[in-house]
Amino acid sequence: MEPRPKSFYVLTAFFALFMLFLYGPTITIGILSFQGEGGGLTFPMRGVSTYWFRDLFQQQAVGDIWGSFSRSIVLGLMVMVTTVTVSVMGGLAFRTRFKGSGILFYLIITALVIPSILISLGVGLLFSQTGLTVHWATSGFGAQLTWTLPFGLLIMFAVFNRFDKSYEEAARDLGASPWQTLRHVVLPIIAPALIGVALFGFTLSYDEFARTLLTAGSYNTLPLEIYGMTTNVTSPVLYALGTLTTLFSLAIIGVFLTIALIGNRRRARAGSDAGKGVL
Known part of the structure; x- marks a missing residue:
């Protein structure tokens, strides 16, 4: 076996530093939540326990953590469903060139480069x-759709x-009718992309x-509630909340990946059964 060149170790060290930079803050918050x-x-830690996780589920003097959490879940589901639906419709529409399609495409992309705070201000004023x-x-x-729809549409265009x-x-x-073709042929084939768009949304x-x-x-x-809590809450309960929301996000990603994996296995099994039927 040939020895690896020095560049391999340099790039490995660079990648390790990048991963530390990327996930270091999240790991730090996770550690401090077990104060x-x-x-x-801050460090040094004063003991190790799950006290602040238990305290998180008690009545808080400041903020409405679980109310804001439920609102974020409902809003996320609304945005997800709308993003998937509109992205599929847009992807189907752009399969055929039509008058003004180029201008419309660039208008869609423009929403990604406009500063987010200006979008928020404009929608609020409207x-x-x-x-x-x-x-x-x-x-x-509506403001959040200006962020999620361009991503969903770009995926469906590709x-x-x-x-x-x-x-x-x-x-x-x-x-097959056009609707039957869409339902039984097109949508099953693009199902992994739909899961990706839903996860993005x-x-x-x-x-x-x-x-x-x-x-x-x-x-x-929830993000607004956490921001507001940073000016009032001076205990590791804020870190416990950050740890739980991070775990929740990872769980959501895991659910979507599991759905995609199950879908791929079912399609592979169906293709195998169809091949056996032909033979």
Whole structure:
């Protein structure tokens, strides 16, 4: 076996430093959340316990942690469903060139480069000036879609750009209607991409701060609640909350990956059974 070049070890060290930079803050918060009852917000730790996790589930003097958590979950689900639906519709529409499609595409992408706080300010002003209620489920929902939809559409554009139309032609030759072709052929094939879009939509909404800051109204989402707590809470209960929300995010990612894995196995099994049937 040939010895590895020095560049391999240099790149390995660089990658390790990058991973430490990327996940170091999260690991630090996770460690500090296990402070003892008399612990503070910095090192050195004063004992080790799960006290602050238990305290997190008690009535807090400041903030509405679990109310904001439930609002973030509901808002994330709303954004997820809307992002998936509109992205599929947009991807199907852009399969055929139409007048103004280029301008529309660049308008969609522009939402990604406009500063988030300006989006939040603009949506909030639009709702307030038109007499509509500024609320997390209305203006906050709309502001977050300006963040998630471009990502979802870009994914679907890439998927449909590589989609083999012969599958649809075969379905139509067998007498399938356009709806049947979409439901039984197109959607199952692009299912992994749909799961990816759904994951993008939910996670981007769940931790979005800037676009929700001026559009949530009187009720905070979880990121806004955590930000507000940083000016009032001076105990490791804030770290315990950060640790639990991180674990929740990882659990959501795990659920989506599991769904994708199960879907791939079912398609592989169905293809295998179809091959055996032909033989």
